[in-house]
Amino acid sequence: MKRIRLYGYWxxxxxxxxxxxxxxxxxxxxxxxxxxxxxxxxxxxxxxAETLQRKYGRINxxxxxxxxxxxxxxxxxxxxxxxxxxxxCSVYIGGSIYMQDGDPEARALREEEKLQxxxxxxxxxxxxxxxxxxxxxxxxxxFRRCGGVMFRDRASYDLFSHLxxxxxxxxxxxxxxxxxxxxxxxxxxxxIDLTHRPELAAWQEVYxxxxxxxxxxxLRQGKRPVLVSFCEAQGDGRAAERILLKLVPxxxxxxxxxxxxxxxxxxxxxxxRAERVIATRFHAMIQALCYEKPVFAVCYSxxxxxxxxxxxxxxxxxxxxxxxxxxxxxxxxxxxxxxxEAYRRAAERQFSRLDAFLQSRPQRG
Numbered sequence: 261m262k263r264i265r266l267y268g269y270w271x272x273x274x275x276x277x278x279x280x281x282x283x284x285x286x287x288x289x290x291x292x293x294x295x296x297x298x299x300x301x302x303x304x305x306x307x308x309a310e311t312l313q314r315k316y317g318r319i320n321x322x323x324x325x326x327x328x329x330x331x332x333x334x335x336x337x338x339x340x341x342x343x344x345x346x347x348x349c350s351v352y353i354g355g356s357i358y359m360q361d362g363d364p365e366a367r368a369l370r371e372e373e374k375l376q377x378x379x380x381x382x383x384x385x386x387x388x389x390x391x392x393x394x395x396x397x398x399x400x401x402x403f404r405r406c407g408g409v410m411f412r413d414r415a416s417y418d419l420f421s422h423l424x425x426x427x428x429x430x431x432x433x434x435x436x437x438x439x440x441x442x443x444x445x446x447x448x449x450x451x452i453d454l455t456h457r458p459e460l461a462a463w464q465e466v467y468x469x470x471x472x473x474x475x476x477x478x479l480r481q482g483k484r485p486v487l488v489s490f491c492e493a494q495g496d497g498r499a500a501e502r503i504l505l506k507l508v509p510x511x512x513x514x515x516x517x518x519x520x521x522x523x524x525x526x527x528x529x530x531x532x533r534a535e536r537v538i539a540t541r542f543h544a545m546i547q548a549l550c551y552e553k554p555v556f557a558v559c560y561s562x563x564x565x566x567x568x569x570x571x572x573x574x575x576x577x578x579x580x581x582x583x584x585x586x587x588x589x590x591x592x593x594x595x596x597x598x599x600x601e602a603y604r605r606a607a608e609r610q611f612s613r614l615d616a617f618l619q620s621r622p623q624r625g
């Protein structure tokens with residue numbers, strides 16, 4: 261069986277899980293393998309170290325006992341080796357996967373392993389933020405050795421556009437087959453925890469106080485606010501709880517919290533029915549575009565502003581600017597960008613390099 265080695269961020273982050281699901285569903289005839297011990301998307305064509313443990317763990321344990329642990333985990337390791345031997349290429353799918361977090365050479369070196377299992381195809385990424393030109397130079401050499409690299413914003417693409425194997429296409433999640441549903445009068449407000457983001461931690465109180473005012477403004481307009489957590493591991497849920505505590509009891513009672521815990525369909529359904537979206541999380545903004553819901557973005561990173569500039573869409577502000585923003589006015593500024601249909605269609609280009617590689621190979625064998 262042909263397989264693709266899959267790399268991604270496996271920590272029940274909604275955006276990354278949606279991207280992976282779309283990849284896996286696009287290539288149902290291909291098997292995928294990930295070394296992750298974290299929960300991965302529950303698609304039938306994806307196996308991981310964790311799912312292999314669940315599938316073969318009892319057999320492996322019995323063989324450990326029969327060999328008196330002289331060949332501990334031999335069977336499970338053999339299964340993993342076979343999966344890897346069947347891999348014809350690798351895919352690294354994710355958004356902010358190339359941020360500088362230390363020495364440029366060391367950071368690039370950590371990525372070298374991904375080049376060892378056939379050509380590597382990078383899908384859906386943005387580049388940066390980074391502090392040193394040396395960081396970009398290190399990854400220029402790295403990207404040159406990849407099978408293909410697709411960026412999701414023009415700012416990232418422009419840094420490497422001189423490389424023939426680098427391309428651009430809007431975000432992978434825009435490939436969702438999304439049908440908007442009649443509005444249920446809810447306003448989805450995606451939140452993040454700024455506590456562990458050094459460059460923004462000082463703005464935590466300003467941000468959370470503003471979101472609390474947004475909830476109050478929603479209720480005054482007869483709409484029900486929903487605080488949405490995309491990644492519990494990154495503290496979104498904790499931020500939502502702190503925001504709730506800032507509300508007076510009557511407002512708190514009428515404000516909902518929706519937490520992603522692995523069920524992408526539940527969150528997608530909420531976006532399909534929403535009246536509008538206030539997006540701090542990148543993929544809250546993208547899902548609003550998928551379901552054609554008026555959106556206003558609260559930008560904590562240049563990855564949002566870069567895409568908004570690609571769209572020529574001005575309904576956003578940066579987190580430090582929130583202290584001067586009126587919550588009711590922000591609600592009223594929710595809108596949709598022009599040219600959205602063409603922008604969404606262009607998102608299929610994210611898979612173009614991988615498509616070409618797979619089509620160039622025999623379908624079986």
